[in-house]
Amino acid sequence: MQKILIANRGEIALRIIKTCHQMGIETVAIYSEADKEMPFVKAASKAVCVGEAPVIKSYLQVDKIIEIAKGEKVDAIHPGYGFLSENGAFAERAKMEGIIFIGPDAEIIKLMGDKIVSRKTMEKAGVPVVPGSGHGLKSIEEACSLSKQMNYPVMLKASSGGGGIGMVLCENEQALIKAFASTKSRALTYFGSDEVFLEKYITKARHIEVQVFGDQQGNIVHLFERDCSIQRRHQKVIEESPSPFLTEATRKKIYETALIAAKAVGYTNAGTIEFIVDEKENFYFLEMNTRLQVEHPVTEMITGIDLVEWQIRIAQGEPIPIRQSQITSTGHAIEFRLYAEDPVRFLPSPGKITKLDWNDTTDIRIDSGYQVGNTITPYYDPMIAKCIFHGDTREEVIKVAERFFNDLEIEGIKTNAPLFLNVLGNESFQHGNYTTNFLSNK
Template structure:
């Protein structure tokens, strides 16, 4: 594995390349015409244009990507996150071409990508799942009948969905009737599968995920948890580890359940088991993400391990770098903030050219960015500009560093959510750590009411 093709773009492609460079591995970038001048293209040892801007004509052209890997003599493909990372067909094609896919087996991706099938698998492994339908609901009438049994509010979800896409909360039968067909249509458009199911909505829940790793030798370990409850439109914007206010005993049960989930599917490489926790600390399996997470740097900061290096070692067929759970320790506290080119109030994307991007480099932070000054944030892709990851001895130290950093951080040329973070990190709801998935929406509502007074 002396040369790896990264089938992705932006900050994650660049982040993977940096680990490869440290390990003496050559890197190959594939990029769209729209991304020609981005840093990851310049940083790679080799770079090849794959098509025009739209993802269907570039980053999702699986056969073309594999052909380039074979042509240039790459021995493996790293899919990053998003795009083709959880595409079982792509993983299978990579394997069939004689290349290493740096991720779990195609069969595992396929199983865990089907939320209904994964629910059933977790039930078999005695991992708690959210009360819901164990089969797809084919008609609105069937959905209404099931919802009446579960009790409102419910979540209407695409079985093949992910990233907050293809899911909506329904407070009553009227809302379910209103959204049923649109969620099916959205699922079909985004995932090629219109199967939907219902889950009971857990009120005032926290969203906690556990990082796991497995190898070909049957070793599976966890690398602790991340709290991902600060969300907008069901998508994460702030993640932290350890999770504030999480009782130690509950955390231990979460870790045990996550490892059990991994063992149930003979998991290999990096994966994340996501849970929701109720107000009384009951927890339920939500989904398993069969890839590296956007928020993986949070875990890297508290454990000191390079998760991409672990991925590469496992893909080579080696044992986990650390297979004894007792040797894996968490130190201090880390928080990640996702910086988006978007309106900080409406969250609508704000494409454009980044004229300047500046921050106080004397503040001890990690900035993983896919852009530099002069870079174009196009409407073709997710508008995330960067991730700001801050580590410290304790949570209050991290929040203080964050406050100092965001007061010096500015991006010109596009709107960004920096103003949101500048205010939100000092809010009572976030600062005390006792928050749930409603925290950002409630804070925004309060801010709006203050402005309107």
Template sequence: MIQKVLIANRGEIARRILRSCKESGIRTVAVYSEADENALFKQEADEAYPIGPSQVQQSYLQLDKIIEVAKKTNADAIHPGYGFLSESPSFAERCKEEGIIFIGPEAAILSLMGSKIEARKAMIAAGVPVIPGTDRAVESLEEAVTFAEQIGYPVMLKASAGGGGIGMEVVHTSDELRKAFENNSKRALSFFGDGAMFLEKHITNSRHIEVQVLADCHQHTVHLFERECSIQRRNQKVLEEAPSPSISEALRMKLGETAVIAAEAIDYTNAGTIEFLVDESEQFYFLEMNTRIQVEHPVTEEITGIDIVKEQIRIANQQALSFTQEEITRNGHAIEIRVYAEDPIRFFPSPGKITALELPEGEGVRNECAVASGDMVTPFYDPMIAKLIVFGENRAEARNKLEKALGRFKIEGIKTNIPMLQEIITYEAFKKGNTPTNFLDKYYQPTTGGN
């Protein structure tokens, strides 16, 4: 049984994992960079060790250093959180070689689903609908243009190894494609070490719906219902909620069943998320699979009462899931917003010292926060510094709680996107649940306010 976990991450997700470990009586080890010398997660862990300079390439992506700390501290397992090394096949394989449990799927699964092209092939073989697109990386710009003309514009240009919106761009003409292809390929090569690109038909007015799955090594796979993640900026999520306010009950059940089929088809284990695009006629298409815990997992926890991190550890311990699909119930409505240290008008990062911080509290209000008053927000990492999650008996109640909680969320010394979030949840379209993926482009005008 796992007695000690090293958390190969930082910020709010490190604190989140720490909490579940402590509640389970598991000792914890944190690793930290120079920039995180005074971070809350470092202070809260049972043990903490430096692993390098502030830059991620010299610290949180240093596989060898992290393994070295795990062995030195006799950690039984490593939880990678999200981002960084969480979906690295080489990291998972190295853990296995060193006799350390990787709290996540096998390296082969990470490799398979880490390639969007190979993931598409696997889903097609499983009978899961996929968006019309190329079945391999396009070898040249001219090939991309030819294919785009065959399926018709607009098309989505994607990096095969991409994530977080990097290497993705919607193009509407061959001229736009010509301008975007080389830039996105270079960006993907820089971020992921792989510049391979492919194309998919762009689904207009779509919804981004994802399904949380859990699978143990005893051939038990379940889904924990869906999350609506359509409000995005530059292909990155800003607000998530569960359940989706936009889909029928029949589609809800079909998405859950399909997600389980998809996970079982690749012999998946641990926590994962199957992401879909849903069009206006409720036709759905596989988008990608995230083979780790998601930023937005708290909304699923709130409506099911299931601690996903604890379940990850249970699965890593080779234990069977403690519940069946029929025993999982859905209750109420939860909404999560991501608080970014950024200018809400220009969307530039806003590093600096937090001079004051007051988090909202109350029934149905949950905070996952990486910082405290007096902390420095550095330019070295993703600018998300906190998540605010609210729960209500229904969506209207959850939205009202969120509006009040955002009014009590006080951060001084840096700029944040809170003003944007306060505004968009007051729009009639949001109140009605009319939130397609182009919601912000359609409604939010940062220089003049919204509708």
């Protein structure tokens, strides 16, 4: 590859640009009118405006992005995460135009993007799945009947989308009735389908994901796990590896199961198999993300492997460069997602950054899409940066992170740094004793 278009923005665009330039690959950034002064625009070899500020008029404009890619004569498109990264039609369109999509085949994206179909595929492969309806719900009456059989609480989920937007926790029948119509409507708006299904909500659960890679030669490897159990409204906030919860026996079984899941669909490129693990260490397939994850730096820190470079090399037909036995994990890493967020109400806090002083970042990785003078607008995700810490032990990492967030100086906007200090000082977190309900119980 000689030239890659990055169909994304902010810190992930910068992250991809960095690896591309290290590999001697030119980059084309696309940007909205609201992003014209952003660092990623200036860092790319060339930047082209894709449209107005709203995502529907810019970063989701498939026709316009393909038009720019063809006009710039790029070899490939890297979608980053979010936006069009798990859009099978976009991947298919790129292929039709003779442009490499840096990710899995469109058919796999579509297969794993449908939560109901992916559940059935995993069941067929012998991968344990969370107990649930296994099909789209036809009525609220059916939903209530099945929920009684499963015993509340249950999770009502959109079949075609994930994340906090696509799911609602229902503690009882009244909550389910209240959520049913609105969840279907929201699913249609955000994911293009109003199909919803039910899963049993597992209490005292851990959210464990396994990073996998597959190449075009049929090789598939894992790059260990990430514990993503610190969440707010079902959105990940803090991720770490290795998990402080798993026993070595369970860890080995999860790796083996993740490889079975990836092989079942003939997976290629970077992907993540996500599991829910109960307090007895029984684990269940949750979903597969067919893209690079926000938290991929955690894996890079413990393995020393550039995952974006692997993505590019695999997309251009090269095999995975090393065998499973050669992939090793060293030390401990934790990532914190720093948001422009009101620390009391936990709502986005857009504004202009008037001061941004990371202080001493020796041995600390900061992946940020912003600098002083930039404005965090209400149009996009308000994440300022990902702060990733790596050390010999988890205890060492926690101490460094606590010192970092105490010294952090950001002005012009509110941030969720106080939340991190609260977590870092919590005895349960320090002992690795937490579940997906950890923040909701605070």
